[in-house]
Amino acid sequence: MKSALSAVKPQYPTGWSDISQGELIKQELELACAPLVERIFGYHFVRLGTLSGDVALVNSPIKHIVNLSEPITAGCNVRGISRELPLQQNSVDGFLLAAELDFAQDPHQILREVDRAITANGQVIIAGFNPFSMAGVLKYFPINKGNLLHQGRFFTSARIKDWLQLLGFEIVEQEYVMYSSLFASKRFSQGSRIQKFCKRYLPGLSSMYVIVARKREIPLSTIKPKWKVKKPSFSAASARVSHRDSL
Numbered sequence: 028m029k030s031a032l033s034a035v036k037p038q039y040p041t042g043w044s045d046i047s048q049g050e051l052i053k054q055e056l057e058l059a060c061a062p063l064v065e066r067i068f069g070y071h072f073v074r075l076g077t078l079s080g081d082v083a084l085v086n087s088p089i090k091h092i093v094n095l096s097e098p099i100t101a102g103c104n105v106r107g108i109s110r111e112l113p114l115q116q117n118s119v120d121g122f123l124l125a126a127e128l129d130f131a132q133d134p135h136q137i138l139r140e141v142d143r144a145i146t147a148n149g150q151v152i153i154a155g156f157n158p159f160s161m162a163g164v165l166k167y168f169p170i171n172k173g174n175l176l177h178q179g180r181f182f183t184s185a186r187i188k189d190w191l192q193l194l195g196f197e198i199v200e201q202e203y204v205m206y207s208s209l210f211a212s213k214r215f216s217q218g219s220r221i222q223k224f225c226k227r228y229l230p231g232l233s234s235m236y237v238i239v240a241r242k243r244e245i246p247l248s249t250i251k252p253k254w255k256v257k258k259p260s261f262s263a264a265s266a267r268v269s270h271r272d273s274l
Contacts, residue, residue, distance in 0.1 A: 154238075
């Protein structure tokens with residue numbers, strides 16, 4: 028398996044407009060994330076990266092939502108890099124990583140930082156591009172060369188889930204988002220028959236996937252000492268008969 032650490036840093040998009048059909052992808056992610064964020068409670072939620080910061084989370088019960096990215100943009104609240112988060116340990120209740128790992132040089136380190144900053148039972152939502160989709164195949168062809176999606180690394184959902192589980196996360200659910208080449212200018216219709224057919228019978232070929240994982244809390248339990256009660260051994264007492272009693 029190819030190493031997750033890349034020798035070359037991928038070119039990071041400045042926004043969804045750098046990706047073909049980017050605005051449409053953002054809208055589909057917002058629809059997919061709407062019911063997911065409703066179940067994440069707490070005090071602090073972080074949208075990690077420029078792309079994540081543009082995804083609206085209107086249904087989130089967490090009111091303090093921070094946009095953390097390296098370049099300073101209009102919606103950026105905190106400036107920082109994903110592999111070295113300027114966040115305290117166990118301080119964030121929820122994370123959103125929209126294509127953040129696809130354009131990362133070291134996705135392992137980003138997940139380690141998320142694991143450090145997230146609270147026990149906190150949840151992370153990860154959206155990524157599927158290498159088994161039509162977009163994953165066309166990525167290797169010289170089509171629409173200006174599309175920064177060619178820079179994407181396209182990790183499989185199974186690999187992302189394996190990384191999360193190694194860090195102690197529990198996979199809650201996985202959603203499949205849109206079926207499109209993403210490199211062609213032709214737009215797809217979400218309500219079309221082909222979209223409904225693919226979502227029902229070919230979910231593994233979706234252009235994107237969304238994974239929800241929860242940080243598992245290992246309860247601390249006291250180790251009780253095992254007291255061994257020694258059972259008294261039964262033995263018949265020998266009767267001593269004196270000479271007087273024998274008379």
